Amino acid sequence: xxxxxAVVTRELRLSLRHSADTLAAVLFFLVVAALxxxxxxxxxxxxxxxxxxxxWVCALLSALLPLDRLFGADFEDGSxxxxxxxxxPAAAVALAKALAHWLVTGIxxxxxxxxxxxxxxxxxxxxPWLLAGLLPGTMLLSLLGTASAAVVVGARRGSVLLPLxxxxxxxxxxxxxxxxxxxxxxxxxxxxxxxxxxxxxxxALPLCPMAAGAGLRAAGE
Amino acid sequence: MDASSVVAPPPSGRNPGRSLHRFANPGRFxxxxxxxxxxxxxxxxxxxALGLIWGLFYAPADWQQGDAVRIMYVHVPxxxxxxAGYLGLAICSVLSLVWRxxxxxxxxxxxxxxxxxxxxxxxxxxxxxxxxxxxAWWVWDxxxxxxxxxxxxxxGHIALVRAFDNPERGYRSGAILALIGVVNLPIIKFSVDWWxxxxxxxxxxxxxxPTMYVGMLWxxxxxxxxxxxVFAAIVAARTRAAVMERRIRTLLMMRAEETAA
Numbered sequence: 001x002x003x004x005x006a007v008v009t010r011e012l013r014l015s016l017r018h019s020a021d022t023l024a025a026v027l028f029f030l031v032v033a034a035l036x037x038x039x040x041x042x043x044x045x046x047x048x049x050x051x052x053x054x055x056w057v058c059a060l061l062s063a064l065l066p067l068d069r070l071f072g073a074d075f076e077d078g079s080x081x082x083x084x085x086x087x088x089p090a091a092a093v094a095l096a097k098a099l100a101h102w103l104v105t106g107i108x109x110x111x112x113x114x115x116x117x118x119x120x121x122x123x124x125x126x127x128p129w130l131l132a133g134l135l136p137g138t139m140l141l142s143l144l145g146t147a148s149a150a151v152v153v154g155a156r157r158g159s160v161l162l163p164l165x166x167x168x169x170x171x172x173x174x175x176x177x178x179x180x181x182x183x184x185x186x187x188x189x190x191x192x193x194x195x196x197x198x199x200x201x202x203x204a205l206p207l208c209p210m211a212a213g214a215g216l217r218a219a220g221e
Numbered sequence: 222m223d224a225s226s227v228v229a230p231p232p233s234g235r236n237p238g239r240s241l242h243r244f245a246n247p248g249r250f251x252x253x254x255x256x257x258x259x260x261x262x263x264x265x266x267x268x269x270a271l272g273l274i275w276g277l278f279y280a281p282a283d284w285q286q287g288d289a290v291r292i293m294y295v296h297v298p299x300x301x302x303x304x305a306g307y308l309g310l311a312i313c314s315v316l317s318l319v320w321r322x323x324x325x326x327x328x329x330x331x332x333x334x335x336x337x338x339x340x341x342x343x344x345x346x347x348x349x350x351x352x353x354x355x356x357a358w359w360v361w362d363x364x365x366x367x368x369x370x371x372x373x374x375x376x377g378h379i380a381l382v383r384a385f386d387n388p389e390r391g392y393r394s395g396a397i398l399a400l401i402g403v404v405n406l407p408i409i410k411f412s413v414d415w416w417x418x419x420x421x422x423x424x425x426x427x428x429x430x431p432t433m434y435v436g437m438l439w440x441x442x443x444x445x446x447x448x449x450x451v452f453a454a455i456v457a458a459r460t461r462a463a464v465m466e467r468r469i470r471t472l473l474m475m476r477a478e479e480t481a482a
Contacts, residue, residue, distance in 0.1 A: 144401075147397075147401055148398070148401075151381065151394045151397050151398050151401075152381065152384070152394065154385065154390060155381065155384035155385055155390075155394070156384050156385070156386065157384065158384070161377075161380055161381060161384055164373070164376065164377045164380055165377040165381065165398060167373070168370045168373040168374050168377065168402075168409075169374075169401065169402070169405050171370055171409050171412065171413070172405075172408045172409055172411075172412035172413075175412045175413065175415070175416045176412060179415075179416070196412075200408065207404065208401075211397050211400065211401050214318070214393075214397050215393075215394060215397050218390060218393035218394060218397070219390070221389075221390075221393075
């Protein structure tokens with residue numbers, strides 16, 4: 001447990017020292033989402049209708065940005081081997097990385113999503129449910145993203161490859177997340193979609209670190 | 222089981238892994254597949270031709286869809302093979318991760334492009350059928366979307382296994398990705414079904430009687446069997462080529478080392 005916390009603390013400290021990199025994902029989220037009103041037009045009905053989709057797709061893309069460096073930097077300077085030798089199982093190292101990714105990218109995205117959704121004229125009743133969907137949704141992005149990032153460690157053009165691997169895998173997250181917000185704006189219950197998202201978190205929580213651990217061990221061989 | 226038997230398969234005995242490892246020998250695979258491959262390819266091609274000619278020229282037209290229904294004999298087997306191919310990819314990945322089966326590694330690499338091609342064929346024929354039937358080349362229907370995601374999963378696997386300088390790393394990573402994909406596929410399928418449905422439900426299921434005229438069912442089954450054999454033949458031929466390529470590379474390396482020394 002101490003080792004696990006040490007790995008998490010190390011990740012958090014590293015991202016604090018490289019705060020510009022950390023902020024870049026959130027800024028990317030804001031900038032890309034701000035392009036949509038310019039492209040679609042400022043009509044509130046249209047914008048409000050597509051706002052959950054815009055927020056979700058932009059969140060997916062922004063969460064991808066730091067994944068490339070998640071293991072890449074450690075792999076290049078050799079500290080990945082040290083992490084694998086530190087006594088923790090590889091899956092626990094991967095879980096620590098996923099937790100750090102969620103704390104550093106997921107939570108800021110979640111916080112930024114609220115003002116962004118308001119600017120995109122999302123109907124007021126849907127806002128809490130959009131955020132409630134993003135909470136398990138960002139966790140899933142971190143878990144699936146960590147698993148994919150572990151698999152591409154050491155690949156040529158890994159950063160180009162990552163979106164191709166992650167985006168098809170996260171389609172269910174996107175569907176349920178947007179469905180929850182859409183249901184809320186239509187006056188229906190968003191509960192089933194949120195329950196499904198939470199169920200996906202429960203399934204991904206053990207499986208994704210396991211897969212990521214296998215990928216890291218293969219990289220360390 | 223002691224540690225040594227885990228690391229290396231024992232030379233003899235009733236070890237369940239033995240039957241598997243017998244086919245792990247690339248030389249034996251080359252001999253066996255050399256005998257089987259021509260038959261496999263010929264039977265597959267003959268059955269596909271039979272099914273397609275029967276389906277395209279002699280089977281009855283549908284009372285509702287007319288002659289457009291005939292694309293089914295090309296489309297439906299391709300769709301079956303697209304999913305069966307991914308399952309095969311996942312099975313090879315398990316063999317490669319658990320038993321480090323060298324042929325499974327190569328087979329997984331070679332299944333990827335073939336499966337992707339069948340998936341593309343399925344999407345393409347579906348779209349050609351959709352234009353007269355639904356009035357659009359592409360509709361964001363649940364099944365179309367899940368096959369599209371399957372296509373992307375194939376492409377990701379193809380790109381990943383070839384992205385490493387060390388082929389062993391590519392095999393491992395590709396295997397893990399294929400397993401993540403195969404766990405995720407039912408979830409994707411379910412979520413997309415929930416999201417939108419326009420495609421007709423399954424006509425042929427394993428549990429119920431098919432709701433299809435027998436004159437249409439037979440050609441479909443022939444072409445499905447033919448497609449399966451052709452798929453297997455292409456994968457076997459590609460795996461043979463990969464084994465030989467590896468041998469050639471080893472021979473060239475050896476010669477280069479000799480000349481250097």
